[in-house]
Amino acid sequence: MLRVLLAGIALFALSGCALIPPAPEYVAPPAPREFRAMWVATVANIDWPSKPGLPVAVLREEMQRILTTARQLKLNAVILQVRPAADAIYPSQFEPWSEYLSGRQGVAPGDGCDPLAEWVKAAHASGIELHAWFNPYRARHASAKSPLAAQHVANTHPQIVKTYGDMLWMDPGEEQAAARTLAVIADVVRRYDVDGVHIDDYFYPYPIKETGDRAGDELPFPDQPSWTRYRQHAGLFAWRDRADWRRNNVDRLVRDIYSTVHAIKPWVKVGVSPFGIGRPDRRPAGIAGFSQYDKLYADVEHWLRAGWLDYLAPQLYWPIDREAQAFAVLLTYWSSENWRGRHLWPGLFTSRIDDSEKSWQPEEIRQQIALQRSSGGASGHVHFSAAALVQNRKGIADVLAKTTYVGAALVPSTPWVRPAGSGWLLAPRVELTCPSVAPASDGSDLCRVVVNAPDSDAAVASNLAALWLRYGNVWQLQATAVGRDGASIPISRDGEKLNLVVARLVDRYGLEGAETVQSVPAAGLPGRDTQ
Missing domain, CATH: 3.20.20.80 (Glycosidases)
Structure with missing residues (x-):
């Protein structure tokens, strides 16, 4: 019993020392770990x-x-x-x-x-x-x-x-x-x-x-x-x-x-x-x-x-x-x-x-x-x-x-090594293009998402983006590399089921930053993004 109590005290102390700011509110679920x-x-x-x-x-x-x-x-x-x-x-x-x-x-x-x-x-x-x-x-x-x-x-x-x-x-x-x-x-x-x-x-x-x-x-x-x-x-x-x-x-x-x-x-x-x-x-x-x-x-x-x-x-x-x-x-x-x-x-x-x-x-x-x-x-x-x-x-x-x-x-994530007072990564820039719907067999049912860090500092801080795709009411996670030149990712539209794309950068300590939310338009129409 004493060991359990000491473990709880230690974990509480560690969480206090990390000084991690409150997590951003997310539209998409947190990524599984x-x-x-x-x-x-x-x-x-x-x-x-x-x-x-x-x-x-x-x-x-x-x-x-x-x-x-x-x-x-x-x-x-x-x-x-x-x-x-x-x-x-x-x-x-x-x-x-x-x-x-x-x-x-x-x-x-x-x-x-x-x-x-x-x-x-x-x-x-x-x-x-x-x-x-x-x-x-x-x-x-x-x-x-x-x-x-x-x-x-x-x-x-x-x-x-x-x-x-x-x-x-x-x-x-x-x-x-x-x-x-x-x-x-x-x-x-x-x-x-x-x-x-x-x-x-x-x-x-x-x-x-x-x-x-x-x-x-x-x-x-x-x-x-x-x-x-x-x-x-x-x-x-x-x-x-x-x-x-x-x-x-x-x-x-x-x-x-x-x-x-x-x-x-x-x-x-x-x-x-x-x-x-x-x-x-x-x-x-x-x-x-x-x-x-x-x-x-x-x-x-x-x-x-x-x-x-x-x-x-x-x-x-x-x-x-x-x-x-x-x-x-x-x-x-x-x-x-x-x-x-x-x-x-x-x-x-x-x-x-x-x-x-x-x-x-x-x-x-x-x-x-x-x-x-x-x-x-x-x-x-x-x-x-x-x-x-x-x-x-x-x-x-x-x-x-x-x-x-x-x-x-x-x-x-590894928050105990993150310097105290570190801020969250800013929301990435996201561009989404979807062509007119066509049979998936010819490959044109794919949309393309381009993810870029908002500035050079963020590009250095993050090698990874968590990309959430919502098909109907089902979320699907895709982890993708993001460097200084950003990332261009083809994703299946699955007919008209894809309706939302959410992107977050992941910092070097494994913590997700603020997210960008992009709605998927009807076939051939431009989308919009919110941060």
Whole structure:
């Protein structure tokens, strides 16, 4: 009971601190809100590109195929892995080009291509958010084949890189490791118009087993030098327990990522996608499994309480009927830990739909989304990963399109990062042209709506417009990109059923501005707009 009371007090305080002005009155309904995203993994060529060394033209074709799938499913965000292992899929002053692009680390993909810039531009043109996904500590993946480039951290700062199993890791206990990750993230946020910064579940590495005489024991992570140096210099208030020290190393990085990103661009969301099971001392009855708190040194519950993230995407990668990792129970758990009311968008293991005997069926994912929607505590979800949806494995994309993503939705707003006193976006300029009614088969049953921001400031503040269309008495939402040059959108007149068009700009924090209302005239007559 006390936890519920404290949660209510915290949410009330947050709503008071946001200083959001009263919302405008709307003719059309407020837009439905749900985060619908897919992860696009570049490591090991899981999703994009499909293999290393492809021509730039093919890289672009594959990118467009992924975004086309997202548009068709009415997804509104893509989480793109831009730093798989101390490397980059964009030109970086800090790290070498990723080998998953060209096939050789340090070699650019060619044609002057900047993949991240192209992903951002193409996603925004489709009305889709682009979140940049960073691995904070991994320095070389087991799938890597090419030699390390001269610019790679293992060559420039070998003292902070450790070998653990068949991978390389930057030691979280080394201050230079955290500083490097922060510099890389800050560089991307400054140079690219990303909508979010995202880190996954790899903090300290997942433990691996010893071989030989000690087979079965966990291989210790080789951070003795940084631990010893810390103990020598930390003084009276030093952490006595090594596990607590490791958790503190990760805590400080998560905290600093949050403050660094928002100091540069306050509208850029910061998200974390941890392993899906919480601390052993907090778990609901019947939940069992791996402890990221004890093994990865990730105190996710603390990050939520401290407010060091805007969204949490716990990886709930188990079927609904798995009792020890029950989807609904874990989702409720994370909701109960979310005292500050940050976004909760669970990760779904959609790629578990495959050709194996243990493959899931599409119905599993459909039901998990239904549980998320009925939970009351989560407002979206993320598919791992793009490949399953693009390939339409076992018809999963068809199932979701027909049953789950029938209408469009906007990304939930993030008012707690919006500067106090920020005003609402002005109503957009709208022009509507409708030709004389003709059979729809020849394409002339289409009207065209042109949406422009009212001034240059608004154009910078908004990449998106919410376009409401009223057919008879039924409203239909269409989210569309709006840049400096505006947007021109063809819409079906559906005979004479279309009678009203309402447009609102959406600011960088996800809040809808004032609306413009345009009546649809009888065939061949000009319309009128009101604001």
